[in-house]
Structures are given as structure tokens and as C-alpha cells.
Amino acid sequence: MGLGGCIILIAVGAILTFATDWHMSGVNLHLVGFILMIVGLIGVATFSSIARRRRVVMPPPTTTVVEEEPHHHHHGSAYGDGYRDGYGV
Template structure:
């Protein structure tokens, strides 16, 4: 689950907790909303921790390209290869 999924969980949980007045027998939507928000927050924290570790830059040696000198061919070429 990526960052987008975590944000959606938080949003759905907030909607269930704060913006609905449905009453279902045997289900407390406020608790379900709080659980969804908690899972979304935990997922966001985990995702940002993993992303932060991936962003660590390790200095590397620069790549130096050498120039390759091709011998100059005079005359007719048929367009293939040289």
C-alpha cells in the first residue's frame, strides 16, 4: 500500500467518524473510522520512513567516458556500418 492508499484510509475513517450519522446494528461506525484512521497514520509513518531511507545518497565515483577515434574512410560507403 502506497502513500495514496494511506491517505484514502485516513479520509474514509474521518468521514465515517465525523461526517456520518448512520446507525448499524452490531457495528459502531465511530470505532471503525478511528481504526481506519489509525491504520492510515501507521501506514503513512511506515511509508515515509522507508522512503527516507531510500533517498540517502551514497557518493559515487564519476563516470568518465573516453573518446573513441574512428579512422576516417574516404570514398563511397553504402550506408551500413561505417
């Protein structure tokens, strides 16, 4: 049942409770109206809590840009190609 259905339950319950003077044998229309309004209010509360959970805003994932330095090959180095920019030489 959506939000519209809950509002309709509340409206029908209010009409039965406050705007009618019908008397049916074995049925208390005022009590039925109160029950419909309570069920409608519970539905509205449930619907709004579910809708609130769906609206959780997650920040967009950020991408990290890594700029690589050009590889400098020191030919003839005793330490191999693992050392760059003069470290260990």
C-alpha cells in the first residue's frame, strides 16, 4: 500500500467517525473509522521511514589520478634499475 492508499484510509476513517450518523446492527461505524485512521497513520509512518532510508546520499566515488615519473635508466649502475633520482647511487 502506498502513501495514497494510507491517506485514503485516513479520509474514509474520518468520514465514518465524524461525518456519518448511520446505525448498522452489530457494527460500530465509529470504531471502524478509528481503526481505519490508525491503520492509515501507521502506514504513513512506515512509508515515510522507508522513503527516508532510500534517500541516503552517498558521495560519488572519486578517482585518484597518479602521475608517473618517466623512468630514468642508469646504465652501468651497480644497484640496478630500482633506484631513481640519485637515491642509492
